[in-house]
Amino acid sequence: MRTSAVRFDGVSRHYGEVRAVDAVDLDIAEGEFFAMLGPSGSGKTTCLRLIAGFEQPTDGDIVIFGETAQGVPPYKRHVNTVFQDYALFPHLNVLDNVAYGLMIAGKPKRERHAAAEAALELVALPGYGARKPSELSGGQRQRVALARALINEPRVLLLDEPLGALDLKLREQMQDELKDLQRKLGITFIFVTHDQGEALSMADRVAVFNEGKIVQIGKPEDIYYRPEVPFVADFVGSSNVLPPRVVEKMAGQWSHASVRPEAVKLVDAGIGADGLHATVHSTAFIGTATRVSLDLDGFSMVALLPKGARIPDAGEQVHVTWGSEDLHLMDAA
Amino acid sequence: MTDHVLETDRSGGLRGISDALWRNPRLVILLLLTPPALWLGIVYLGSLFALLAQSFFSIDEFSGLIQYEFTLKTYKELFTPTNLDIIIRTVVMSACVTIAAAIVAFPIAYYAARYARGKWKALFYLGVMLPLWSSYLVKVYSWKLILAKEGILNWLFETLHLSWLLNAYLSIPVIGGNSLSVSWTGTFLVFLYVWLPFMILPIQASLERVPRSMTEASGDLGASPRQTFCHVLFPLALPGVIAGSIFTFSLTLGDYIIPQIVGSSRRFIGQAVYAYQGTAGNIPLAAAFAVVPIVIMAFYLWIAKRMGAFDAL
Numbered sequence: 263m264r265t266s267a268v269r270f271d272g273v274s275r276h277y278g279e280v281r282a283v284d285a286v287d288l289d290i291a292e293g294e295f296f297a298m299l300g301p302s303g304s305g306k307t308t309c310l311r312l313i314a315g316f317e318q319p320t321d322g323d324i325v326i327f328g329e330t331a332q333g334v335p336p337y338k339r340h341v342n343t344v345f346q347d348y349a350l351f352p353h354l355n356v357l358d359n360v361a362y363g364l365m366i367a368g369k370p371k372r373e374r375h376a377a378a379e380a381a382l383e384l385v386a387l388p389g390y391g392a393r394k395p396s397e398l399s400g401g402q403r404q405r406v407a408l409a410r411a412l413i414n415e416p417r418v419l420l421l422d423e424p425l426g427a428l429d430l431k432l433r434e435q436m437q438d439e440l441k442d443l444q445r446k447l448g449i450t451f452i453f454v455t456h457d458q459g460e461a462l463s464m465a466d467r468v469a470v471f472n473e474g475k476i477v478q479i480g481k482p483e484d485i486y487y488r489p490e491v492p493f494v495a496d497f498v499g500s501s502n503v504l505p506p507r508v509v510e511k512m513a514g515q516w517s518h519a520s521v522r523p524e525a526v527k528l529v530d531a532g533i534g535a536d537g538l539h540a541t542v543h544s545t546a547f548i549g550t551a552t553r554v555s556l557d558l559d560g561f562s563m564v565a566l567l568p569k570g571a572r573i574p575d576a577g578e579q580v581h582v583t584w585g586s587e588d589l590h591l592m593d594a595a
Numbered sequence: 596m597t598d599h600v601l602e603t604d605r606s607g608g609l610r611g612i613s614d615a616l617w618r619n620p621r622l623v624i625l626l627l628l629t630p631p632a633l634w635l636g637i638v639y640l641g642s643l644f645a646l647l648a649q650s651f652f653s654i655d656e657f658s659g660l661i662q663y664e665f666t667l668k669t670y671k672e673l674f675t676p677t678n679l680d681i682i683i684r685t686v687v688m689s690a691c692v693t694i695a696a697a698i699v700a701f702p703i704a705y706y707a708a709r710y711a712r713g714k715w716k717a718l719f720y721l722g723v724m725l726p727l728w729s730s731y732l733v734k735v736y737s738w739k740l741i742l743a744k745e746g747i748l749n750w751l752f753e754t755l756h757l758s759w760l761l762n763a764y765l766s767i768p769v770i771g772g773n774s775l776s777v778s779w780t781g782t783f784l785v786f787l788y789v790w791l792p793f794m795i796l797p798i799q800a801s802l803e804r805v806p807r808s809m810t811e812a813s814g815d816l817g818a819s820p821r822q823t824f825c826h827v828l829f830p831l832a833l834p835g836v837i838a839g840s841i842f843t844f845s846l847t848l849g850d851y852i853i854p855q856i857v858g859s860s861r862r863f864i865g866q867a868v869y870a871y872q873g874t875a876g877n878i879p880l881a882a883a884f885a886v887v888p889i890v891i892m893a894f895y896l897w898i899a900k901r902m903g904a905f906d907a908l
Contacts, residue, residue: 314815315814316811316814316815335814336811336814336815337814337816337817337818337819342815342816343811343812345808345811345812346808347808349806349808349811351809351813351827351831352831353830353831362813362816362818365826366813366816366817366818366822366826367817410812410816411815411816414816414817
């Protein structure tokens with residue numbers, strides 16, 4: 263059993279009537295790459311801010327490496343944050359930004375500048391020290407923010423939507439780099455994102471947030487293939503959620519179920535009577551596949567048809583089927 | 596139904612003028628800038644240079660007539676002990692008022708920029724601006740009443756049995772006096788009150804532009820609130836503080852009414868200018884005195900620029 267880096271014991275954060283975080287229990291192991299995934303306003307960022315110490319819990323306790331964080335101000339926590347807007351100090355150059363934590367700690371100038379130079383090398387920005395943050399691109403600022411957060415050698419690094427402001431190509435590149443960096447340094451990364459692809463591809467474990475609560479926590483494959491509640495099925499990779507009356511008809515059990523869009527097959531209405539009767543609403547070519555929106559009796563589904571499959575026209579009548587192993591039953595919710 | 600996508604009606608009238616202006620953006624700029632340029636250029640700068648020119652003339656000591664010949668004699672007169680005293684006194688007072696205003700204004704501005712929302716923000720603006728709506732003279736005279744021996748402040752000290760404290764303070768040379776209303780402390784307090792809004796508003800504006808994540812990042816990296824203030828908040832607010840100090844410093848340098856109503860009989864630059872150009876009829880010396888604040892402000896701005904106060908603009 264690995265040591266626990268961050269533990270939430272029934273942590274709540276309320277703003278008046280609003281329950282931003284509502285009785286959350288959580289245990290993040292040391293060295294883990296942990297993602298908090300959820301739509302905006304689901305409480306994931308508040309959880310991160312609670313760990314950093316910018317917010318205090320209304321209720322419950324946060325334990326960091328075995329010690330309670332109750333009443334400990336941010337500047338006394340060995341936890342560092344990469345901010346969503348990077349929060350680089352505009353009046354300092356890149357080197358002094360990175361060296362800020364060491365300057366505060368009272369390290370002499372030569373020592374801290376050498377350390378900052380090494381940290382810039384780590385994030386592949388050697389020799390950028392003399393520039394002002396305003397002279398850098400978004401991706402470069404992101405790296406500087408990372409170097410600045412790492413220079414204090416934190417045991418937990420918090421990342422608040424760090425890739426949100428970058429364009430797609432750069433984002434994918436940074437995902438790989440962050441993952442490599444985490445492996446190299448071996449410290450705990452806690453990563454907040456609303457992008458399921460990002461969470462699934464980078465994290466060892468993912469917690470899915472909705473309305474201040476964790477609705478599911480587990481490995482990316484579990485979250486993706488075995489969602490426990492309709493919200494997770496819908497939010498993570500936009501699975502089709504089937505209502506209980508349909509599930510009962512097809513699998514003989516009264517519960518919600520999910521089917522991944524890529525598992526959905528379309529059969530011409532004339533052939534074979536099994537499957538569900540549906541009308542094609544619209545189709546859209548999305549590069550690797552074609553997305554087909556279907557109207558079923560009272561609800562809608564999405565199918566992803568691979569290259570080479572026959573693409574039906576809008577308004578066409580089809581039958582919808584899937585392999586029985588692709589139907590994933592969920593707890594009623 | 597019209598057949599044209601583009602309106603073909605290019606006839607005159609107001610729309611014709613609009614079209615012509617739209618096609619000539621430079622004409623718009625010219626029209627917008629000419630009136631203020633004329634106003635500033637001729638009325639303001641013109642009279643300023645006329646004044647400057649006067650300072651290079653001198654007055655004939657016997658006849659009291661102005662001699663229209665170039666001379667630096669009048670400037671030399673500025674350096675007589677009495678006049679130098681006036682200049683030093685004014686500069687020291689301006690510096691004290693500026694520093695005190697910055698210290699008092701910062702927390703208020705910080706609160707307004709960081710915490711005040713909606714109703715409280717409106718209340719803040721009202722509270723800061725309200726004193727500016729009433730006449731300057733009314734404010735100064737009401738302060739004279741507050742500070743007078745029979746005034747409310749004295750009464751308060753008496754009620755609290757602290758008169759000995761006030762008397763001990765007033766017996767201090769230079770800053771004390773018979774009562775607060777005839778001491779430099781009184782002058783200082785009134786200056787501070789009257790110019791405070793001019794310090795609060797620029798600082799508030801500059802703090803408003805500092806995102807919360809900036810101070811959080813500093814704390815996150817281990818800086819205590821005091822260190823965050825010194826290394827992040829104050830440097831980022833500095834352009835606002837400098838802007839505010841330009842107001843408070845120059846306004847104090849040039850004011851002649853406050854020290855006349857509240858304070859000792861010893862003069863400030865403004866009073867000297869007022870006296871020399873009026874009763875004494877010594878326009879050249881008055882002009883030379885008027886040049887002093889201009890030179891001091893130019894020097895002050897130069898220093899501020901050298902210190903990088905405008906880098907974060």
